[in-house]
Amino acid sequence: MASEFDLRPELMLGPNPFIEALPPYLTAQDMARQFGRYPLANTPWQQLAPAMREPLLEFASEHIAPTAIALPVALSIQALIRRSMCQRNPIKASEQRRCNMIGVAPGMARIRETPRLDAAGGTLEGMTGMGKTTIAHRALQLVAPDQVIDHGTSHACGWERLVQVVWLYVDHPSNGTRGALLKRILSALDEALGTDYSGQYMRVTNIDALLTLVCKALTLHRVALLIIDEKQERNFQDSPWSLEFVLFYLSLMNLGIAILLIGNPMAFAHLRAFSQVVRRFSTGGMHRLNPAASAGEPWWAEDFVPRMHKFNLVEDNASAPAERAQFEFEHTAGIPGLLQLLHTEAQRSALRRAVGERAALDMEDLRAALASPLFSQAAGIAAQVLNKNSGQQAMTDIPAHEDEATVGSLDGFKVPDLMTVDAIKRMVTNFQSGRTKELRKFKDRLDNLCNLSSEELQVLGMSNDLLTEARAAQAQLEQAASRQGKKAGGMPAATDTLP
Numbered sequence: 001m002a003s004e005f006d007l008r009p010e011l012m013l014g015p016n017p018f019i020e021a022l023p024p025y026l027t028a029q030d031m032a033r034q035f036g037r038y039p040l041a042n043t044p045w046q047q048l049a050p051a052m053r054e055p056l057l058e059f060a061s062e063h064i065a066p067t068a069i070a071l072p073v074a075l076s077i078q079a080l081i082r083r084s085m086c087q088r089n090p091i092k093a094s095e096q097r098r099c100n101m102i103g104v105a106p107g108m109a110r111i112r113e114t115p116r117l118d119a120a121g122g123t124l125e126g127m128t129g130m131g132k133t134t135i136a137h138r139a140l141q142l143v144a145p146d147q148v149i150d151h152g153t154s155h156a157c158g159w160e161r162l163v164q165v166v167w168l169y170v171d172h173p174s175n176g177t178r179g180a181l182l183k184r185i186l187s188a189l190d191e192a193l194g195t196d197y198s199g200q201y202m203r204v205t206n207i208d209a210l211l212t213l214v215c216k217a218l219t220l221h222r223v224a225l226l227i228i229d230e231k232q233e234r235n236f237q238d239s240p241w242s243l244e245f246v247l248f249y250l251s252l253m254n255l256g257i258a259i260l261l262i263g264n265p266m267a268f269a270h271l272r273a274f275s276q277v278v279r280r281f282s283t284g285g286m287h288r289l290n291p292a293a294s295a296g297e298p299w300w301a302e303d304f305v306p307r308m309h310k311f312n313l314v315e316d317n318a319s320a321p322a323e324r325a326q327f328e329f330e331h332t333a334g335i336p337g338l339l340q341l342l343h344t345e346a347q348r349s350a351l352r353r354a355v356g357e358r359a360a361l362d363m364e365d366l367r368a369a370l371a372s373p374l375f376s377q378a379a380g381i382a383a384q385v386l387n388k389n390s391g392q393q394a395m396t397d398i399p400a401h402e403d404e405a406t407v408g409s410l411d412g413f414k415v416p417d418l419m420t421v422d423a424i425k426r427m428v429t430n431f432q433s434g435r436t437k438e439l440r441k442f443k444d445r446l447d448n449l450c451n452l453s454s455e456e457l458q459v460l461g462m463s464n465d466l467l468t469e470a471r472a473a474q475a476q477l478e479q480a481a482s483r484q485g486k487k488a489g490g491m492p493a494a495t496d497t498l499p
Contacts, residue, residue: 010086017157018085018164018222021149025082026142031074034142035066038310045313050354053313057351060344064138065307065336068299069289070131074139076122076285077225080258081144081166084224087117088256090157102219102255108211117256121249122284125265129337129381130289132262133229140167148192165192165221171230172263178244182210185226189217211248218257226252229262243448246277247456253280260284291385292334295325300334308339314350316360327366333382341378345369 005012007024026034039059088095098115105111126132140147144166151162168188173180186198197217204210218226249259261268261281265288271277278286292300305325317324332338349365349372369375 010082013086014089015091016086016089017151017154018088018090018224019082021146021151021164022082022085022144022166023142026075026078028071028075031071031078031142032066035064035071035074035138036307037062037064037138039063040311040313046315049357050314050351050359053359054348054351056313057344057348060311060340063308063311063340064134065304065310067303067307067336070135072285073124073135073287073289074142076287077136077139077260078143080120080122080260080284081224084119084256084258085222087119088222088224090154090159090162090222096158099219103216105212105216108208108215108251111212111215112251112254114255116254118283119253119256119258120283121253121259121261121281123268123271123281123286124260124262124289125268125287126289127264127291127335127385129335129378130291131336132289136169136227136229136260136262140169163193163221165189165223167225167227168192168218168223169227169229172228174230178207178248179205179210181228181245182207182214185214186217189221193221211251215251215255218252219255223257225258225260227260227262243452246271246274247452250277250280258284292329294334295329297334300329301325304336305339308336308343311340311343313347314354314359314361316358318360318362319366323363324366327363330386331370331379331382333385335382335385338375338378338382341375342366342369345372345375348372 008019008022009025010016010019039062040056043056045053045056090096094115101114102111105114124132124136147166149164149166151157151159151164153160154162168185170181170184170188173184183198183202186201190196190198197213201210201213204213249261252259259281261271271281295301305328328339328342332342346361346365346369349368350359350361353365354360370379
């Protein structure tokens with residue numbers, strides 16, 4: 001019989017009610033065995049006529065195939081939760097005092113004076129279709145299936161009752177503002193607990209007051225992990241408040257709350273600008289999910305594709321395995337979400353044309369899937385990843401290939417048709433506009449840095465010398481932009497349009 005230490009090894013360090021309330025620790029082997037989910041596994045779908053099976057295709061989104069790139073992420077989510085709970089062991093008198101200090105603090109300045117913990121952060125980056133959200137939700141189902149845990153009276157912990165929220169999952173606001181994010185966090189707490197934090201403070205616009213409330217609420221309910229999804233370049237990296245977001249995340253980690261940020265790779269460049277931030281987020285892992293580089297890449301060919309094919313509602317597969325594998329890769333670019341969609345639509349075609357009691361899927365069904373209304377537009381994603389749609393408008397949220405050719409571009413700006421003078425003028429105007437935008441972003445971030453307190457600069461690992469160097473770089477950039485404007489035939493320089 002397994003001992004308590006075998007199930008929850010953290011208890012070797014002493015009793016901890018938070019760890020005791022969690023499911024047993026999952027090893028890497030346990031996670032690999034349990035991560036997959038196959039909704040058709042015990043379903044006698046063969047008893048239905050082919051035409052009547054089509055409604056079961058809607059369960060494709062619930063089918064989860066474990067892969068070598070998904071399991072490290074799931075294990076990191078488990079580690080983030082358990083690490084936070086170990087650091088915030090409620091039996092420790094020092095932890096009880098720290099939580100009480102946060103509870104009575106009048107504002108963020110006093111909260112920052114409380115003893116700091118070293119909670120971890122992590123990032124999960126990947127373009128659309130890589131399964132980031134699916135991986136995160138599946139991991140939570142396995143490592144912390146009970147989001148809310150009602151701890152009874154405990155004199156050792158110093159409470160009559162504690163309702164704990166183990167994790168919170170929120171989407172980053174599309175408008176990229178801190179106030180919207182803070183209110184989403186309060187709404188997520190309300191949804192989990194049945195409270196009314198967001199209703200009480202819906203009209204509060206003072207950021208410091210909202211920050212204080214959120215920090216207190218997350219501490220009161222001992223939230224171990226805060227996951228923030230849907231981070232995009234437009235709502236985080238390009239946001240004028242991106243630096244303030246980073247400071248907010250570091251503040252939460254100092255309170256013992258782990259942070260996992262999920263989103264597009266283009267949204268996280270700003271995080272990597274500060275060594276202290278990189279260190280904290282590296283503790284939980286900075287994971288990057290990339291499309292398979294080839295049809296034979298192991299995680300794709302050996303893990304994902306055969307397990308995705310287990311979502312199957314046809315009796316026969318009339319396509320040659322090698323031909324099908326190459327076809328699927330060429331039209332999905334090694335993106336899991338696109339293969340799931342293509343496989344589903346191919347089965348739909350096979351079920352609709354079936355004659356009799358059996359259905360067979362062949363290459364004609366796969367070709368029909370390409371033209372289906374559900375897949376035809378998504379095909380453009382694969383084409384862009386494989387650099388096959390140069391004649392179409394590029395999707396701006398798809399990261400470029402690391403080895404993408406730069407022919408036909410000027411400092412990253414697409415060069416239009418140069419057959420007319422008007423086209424050349426548009427090229428110059430677009431170039432100037434792009435330089436102006438980049439300089440504005442640089443100036444806004446520099447202004448934000450200069451307005452930080454010395455304590456906040458220290459949290460980011462910055463010194464005053466770095467600020468001096470940044471200002472010198474700004475001056476050089478403005479001079480270069482001014483010279484570029486004069487060379488363009490007297491056109492206004494980029495700096496002329498700065499506020």
